[in-house]
Amino acid sequence: MLPYLLRRLWQMLPTMAGVVVLVFVLFNxxxxxxxxxxxxxxxxxxxxxxxxxxxxxxxPWFVQLAIFARQILTFDFGNAWSTGEPVAHIxxxxxxxxxxxxxxxxxxETVLGIALALAIAFxxxxxTDRLVMVACTAGMSVSILVYIIVFQYGLAYKLGLFPVQGWxxxxxxxxLRYATLPILIGLAVSVAPTLRxxxxxxxxxxxxxxxRTARAKGLSERRIVWVHVLRxxxxxxITYVMANLPALLIGAFLLERFFGIPGIGREVILAVExxxxxxxxxxxxxxxxxxxxxxxxxxxxxxxxxxxxxxK
Amino acid sequence: MNYAAxxxxxxxxxxxxxxxxxxxxxxxxxxxxxxxxVGLFLLSVLLSAAGLVxxxxxxxxxxNYAPPGxxxxxxxLAALARPQPPAPPNAFDPLQPDIEALQAELRRGAAxxxxxxxxxxxxxxxxxxxxxxxxxxxxxxxxxxGLVAALVAVGLGTLFGALSGFYGGLxxxxxxxxxxxxxxxxxILMILTVAAVLQTKGVLNIVLILGLTGWTGPxxxxxxxxxxxxxxxxxxxxxxxxxxDWRKMFVHxxxxxxxxxxxxxxxxxxxxxxxxxxxxxxxFGVPVGVVSWxxxxxxxxxxLILGKWWQLAAAAGAMALLxxxxxxxxxxxxxxxxxxxx
Numbered sequence: 001m002l003p004y005l006l007r008r009l010w011q012m013l014p015t016m017a018g019v020v021v022l023v024f025v026l027f028n029x030x031x032x033x034x035x036x037x038x039x040x041x042x043x044x045x046x047x048x049x050x051x052x053x054x055x056x057x058x059x060p061w062f063v064q065l066a067i068f069a070r071q072i073l074t075f076d077f078g079n080a081w082s083t084g085e086p087v088a089h090i091x092x093x094x095x096x097x098x099x100x101x102x103x104x105x106x107x108x109e110t111v112l113g114i115a116l117a118l119a120i121a122f123x124x125x126x127x128t129d130r131l132v133m134v135a136c137t138a139g140m141s142v143s144i145l146v147y148i149i150v151f152q153y154g155l156a157y158k159l160g161l162f163p164v165q166g167w168x169x170x171x172x173x174x175x176l177r178y179a180t181l182p183i184l185i186g187l188a189v190s191v192a193p194t195l196r197x198x199x200x201x202x203x204x205x206x207x208x209x210x211x212r213t214a215r216a217k218g219l220s221e222r223r224i225v226w227v228h229v230l231r232x233x234x235x236x237x238i239t240y241v242m243a244n245l246p247a248l249l250i251g252a253f254l255l256e257r258f259f260g261i262p263g264i265g266r267e268v269i270l271a272v273e274x275x276x277x278x279x280x281x282x283x284x285x286x287x288x289x290x291x292x293x294x295x296x297x298x299x300x301x302x303x304x305x306x307x308x309x310x311x312k
Numbered sequence: 313m314n315y316a317a318x319x320x321x322x323x324x325x326x327x328x329x330x331x332x333x334x335x336x337x338x339x340x341x342x343x344x345x346x347x348x349x350v351g352l353f354l355l356s357v358l359l360s361a362a363g364l365v366x367x368x369x370x371x372x373x374x375x376n377y378a379p380p381g382x383x384x385x386x387x388x389l390a391a392l393a394r395p396q397p398p399a400p401p402n403a404f405d406p407l408q409p410d411i412e413a414l415q416a417e418l419r420r421g422a423a424x425x426x427x428x429x430x431x432x433x434x435x436x437x438x439x440x441x442x443x444x445x446x447x448x449x450x451x452x453x454x455x456x457x458g459l460v461a462a463l464v465a466v467g468l469g470t471l472f473g474a475l476s477g478f479y480g481g482l483x484x485x486x487x488x489x490x491x492x493x494x495x496x497x498x499x500i501l502m503i504l505t506v507a508a509v510l511q512t513k514g515v516l517n518i519v520l521i522l523g524l525t526g527w528t529g530p531x532x533x534x535x536x537x538x539x540x541x542x543x544x545x546x547x548x549x550x551x552x553x554x555x556x557d558w559r560k561m562f563v564h565x566x567x568x569x570x571x572x573x574x575x576x577x578x579x580x581x582x583x584x585x586x587x588x589x590x591x592x593x594x595x596f597g598v599p600v601g602v603v604s605w606x607x608x609x610x611x612x613x614x615x616l617i618l619g620k621w622w623q624l625a626a627a628a629g630a631m632a633l634l635x636x637x638x639x640x641x642x643x644x645x646x647x648x649x650x651x652x653x654x
Contacts, residue, residue: 014489014492015489015492015493015496016496018489018490018492018493018496019493019496019497022493022494022497023505026505026506026509027509030509030510137636137639137640137643138632138636140635140639141582141631141632141633141634141635141636141639142628142631142632142635143586143589143590143609143628143631143632144586144590145589145590145593145606145609146609146624146628146632149609149612149613149616149624150624153616153617157617246498247498247499247500247501250498250500250501250504251498251500253500254590268501268504269504269594271508272504272507272508272596273595275508275511277508280504280505280508283501284497284501284502284505287497287498287501288496288497291495291496291497291498292496
């Protein structure tokens with residue numbers, strides 16, 4: 001187990017180095033000189049030279065890369081250019097609101113997706129199955145923007161069932177009052193693609209020999225689907241859910257923006273609008289790290305679900 | 313002696329992959345219906361790109377926020393539909409004679425004020441633009457961006473996948489490393505990062521952003537196909553007659569894996585149209601003055617609070633129709649090209 005873990009972590013290094021270099025190249029060569037951006041409209045040569053010296057832009061590229069690497073390792077990206085708030089503080093304080101929306105959303109989406117996928121697999125090939133699949137395709141084709149605009153207008157603005165937007169201080173207030181509608185919308189958007197995917201995972205399993213054996217020994221269809229098939233379909237489901245968690249952190253940016261939730265996604269949008277490079281750089285690098293770590297966690301979870309899986 | 317000639321039968325040629333796929337597709341009614349819908353949208357794109365349709369979408373042909381025809385004219389806006397009479401002279405204004413002279417001068421140059429329509433089939437937006445024409449024009453932007461970006465992404469993915477799968481070894485390691493790096497960053501974050509770096513807006517920019525970040529999916533599949541095909545006999549035969557690597561990769565093998573590329577294009581187009589709409593909505597996409605479904609949704613969001621829902625319905629409906637048809641067609645195409653999957 002431990003050698004496996006160490007080897008996996010060791011294999012992450014080249015990928016991580018690649019991410020760092022990619023972000024570095026994007027921001028330092030493609031992005032142009034940020035000192036003109038920072039100096040404002042009334043820039044003179046001295047002010048620009050000053051800013052360049054502060055950012056280390058007058059150094060050769062390998063020194064700049066080293067500065068960037070040190071920033072990543074020490075979690076110190078300096079201050080955001082637009083607000084002057086330390087980047088580390090931005091990330092730490094925006095994580096809570098994001099997770100308040102994302103954790104319930106992910107849990108509900110996964111449970112609902114699995115339950116519906118197994119129920120549909122029960123009646124595979126029937127008219128119900130085909131109708132549900134058509135409804136999923138149609139539901140997926142409507143832009144998430146339209147879901148948010150219409151639900152926010154209808155349920156919050158017109159009917160007043162939820163606050164139109166806002167965020168409070170207390171966790172319970174945020175979860176039960178402000179996060180409810182965003183979670184519902186997120187669920188409405190994500191349940192169709194999740195169901196389609198999970199259904200295909202389940203259908204891959206129902207044709208297997210062990211299902212025939214289970215049926216032959218007289219188990220009920222219910223028990224076969226909910227116990228035997230579920231256990232085997234769990235591996236692709238875990239991969240999908242775990243691999244998507246870090247992406248979801250950013251993926252909910254539209255919900256956060258529309259509902260005024262001070263999360264990571266909204267912060268990224270604001271940073272892109274204001275060309276606030278330190279924030280974007282930091283978020284990109286750390287989300288990439290999180291993605292790799294979560295992929296590793298998914299592999300570790302396999303063994304817990306399926307004892308046949310040997311981690312070597 | 314030729315067997316076919318001896319037996320008096322026509323020489324037997326077995327139908328190719330594409331003929332068979334087309335036959336399967338023809339038998340699928342859902343696929344043909346969705347193909348017809350997609351075809352109509354593509355036709356509207358061609359016509360509007362050629363300037364035959366919706367070229368004058370920027371003309372203010374109706375009163376502001378004219379409702380759709382089936383609702384009937386809005387009485388509050390009816391007064392605006394008539395040509396506006398000139399304002400009565402203001403006797404207390406010392407500049408009045410000058411103003412009147414100026415206005416007379418202006419009136420001589422300008423055409424007579426035209427009557428504006430009180431209703432339009434799909435209503436009008438804030439400035440009185442015809443929403444139907446705007447939807448067609450916006451569709452042109454969104455669909456062209458989606459198609460070109462998908463072609464760029466699949467082109468890159470095919471090139472990388474071919475090199476990686478065909479050569480293996482160090483080349484494969486290099487591209488796999490590249491792939492790992494690109495997939496470690498979630499695609500939406502990658503798109504936003506590149507958008508932040510490029511800083512200029514433009515249709516070409518969105519195509520580049522989506523195309524350069526979207527190659528990973530096709531790469532993986534094409535690479536697997538090339539690994540499978542490079543050991544086949546026909547490639548060895550090509551090798552024996554002295555074909556170059558490049559020729560083996562793209563003249564001999566590519567036609568045999570092109571169906572994978574085609575299915576990938578049709579899947580990516582749907583994703584990229586959705587992505588373009590979101591980018592343009594946020595203001596990172598098309599520049600001001602270019603209309604796309606995303607920029608229409610952006611305007612429509614504020615109009616909805618005033619109760620003017622038709623622009624939202626038109627843009628969202630057109631997009632949903634196209635994306636549904638395109639996804640159904642992509643599914644049918646995949647099934648038709650790979651009958652083993654079913």
